[in-house]
Amino acid sequence: MDNFVSNKIQQNNELLAEELKQRREDRKIKIETVAKKLKINLKYLQALENGQLEKLPAGLYGKKILQEYSIFLNLDTDFLTKLWEMETENRQKNNQQNIFSYKVPKKSYFLTIPAIIKNLLILLSVFVCLFYLGFYIKNIVEAPRLEIYSPADNLSINQNFIFVTGLSEPETNVTINNEPVLLDSKGNFSQKINLSSDLNTISISAKKKYGKQITITRRILVKPDSGSLQ
Numbered sequence: 001m002d003n004f005v006s007n008k009i010q011q012n013n014e015l016l017a018e019e020l021k022q023r024r025e026d027r028k029i030k031i032e033t034v035a036k037k038l039k040i041n042l043k044y045l046q047a048l049e050n051g052q053l054e055k056l057p058a059g060l061y062g063k064k065i066l067q068e069y070s071i072f073l074n075l076d077t078d079f080l081t082k083l084w085e086m087e088t089e090n091r092q093k094n095n096q097q098n099i100f101s102y103k104v105p106k107k108s109y110f111l112t113i114p115a116i117i118k119n120l121l122i123l124l125s126v127f128v129c130l131f132y133l134g135f136y137i138k139n140i141v142e143a144p145r146l147e148i149y150s151p152a153d154n155l156s157i158n159q160n161f162i163f164v165t166g167l168s169e170p171e172t173n174v175t176i177n178n179e180p181v182l183l184d185s186k187g188n189f190s191q192k193i194n195l196s197s198d199l200n201t202i203s204i205s206a207k208k209k210y211g212k213q214i215t216i217t218r219r220i221l222v223k224p225d226s227g228s229l230q
Contacts, residue, residue, distance in 0.1 A: 012087040013051035016066075016080055021049040023073040038068055045069060053087055143214040144172045145187075146206040151218055158223045160197065165190040168206045175205050195222050 024031065031049065035042040044065050047055035056062035066084050070077045148166040151157075167187050168174050174181045176191050183189045193202060200220045207213035 012083045012090070013053055016053070016083045016087070017049050017051035019075055019080060020069060020073065023075055024049070027073070034069070034072060038072060040065055040068065053084070054091070143212040144169045144206045144208050146174075146204065146214045146216060148204055148216050148218065151202075151220060153218050154221075155218070156221045156223060157195075160195045160222060161192055162195060162202075162220060163190055163192050164202060164204060164218070166204065169208075172206050172208055177203055178205075195220060197222050197224065 024034065031045050032042060034040075035045050044056055044062075047053065048066060048069060053062070056065060063081065063084055066080060067077050070080045146166065146168050148164070150165050151162055155162075164176055166174075166189055168183060168189065170183060170185060170187045172183070172187070174183060174189055176193060179191075181189045181191045198221075200222060202218040202220060203215055204218070205213055205215040
């Protein structure tokens with residue numbers, strides 16, 4: 001339908017332009033001369049002869065320019081005016097169709113944007129919830145942090161006691177040889193451990209309520225003369 005209307009406009013424009021230009025050339029009159037005599041802007045007369053009626057002023061003023069030019073060239077003014085009116089009517093129909101076809105996608109576009117944003121927000125919320133849930137579960141079930149500052153492993157000493165110091169996460173249950181140890185607010189702990197006169201194994205364990213347990217072992221050798229050094 002759009003092509004049909006466009007073709008009709010083109011045919012009307014070409015016919016009108018051909019009538020004007022052919023008659024002027026037959027009379028061997030320059031278009032600049034006509035513009036001066038009729039006191040009409042030269043670009044409007046050129047638009048008429050090029051079939052570019054859309055470049056003329058809209059409404060009666062553009063129609064008046066065509067009529068004056070056709071009278072000057074002694075052409076059938078009624079016929080050319082009829083072509084003008086048909087071209088104007090067809091152009092209006094074409095513009096209305098273009099506006100309608102523009103408005104529909106535009107409306108659909110604006111209706112689609114909120115739906116896209118809504119879906120993105122839903123996906124984002126689900127992702128955040130899954131991420132938080134995964135982080136929360138991991139934090140519960142994984143073994144807690146446990147660092148032992150002293151003593152070092154495979155240590156030889158000549159005294160029958162030693163201090164075990166380290167760091168774990170607050171609210172974690174820490175035990176040394178199955179004996180609970182108190183932690184401060186930052187997770188630090190220090191505990192005196194009595195040793196026997198031989199090879200001693202110290203097991204430091206940390207465990208959350210529902211998580212895995214982590215155990216670090218320290219082997220301490222007390223030298224035979226350790227008793228005399230107490």
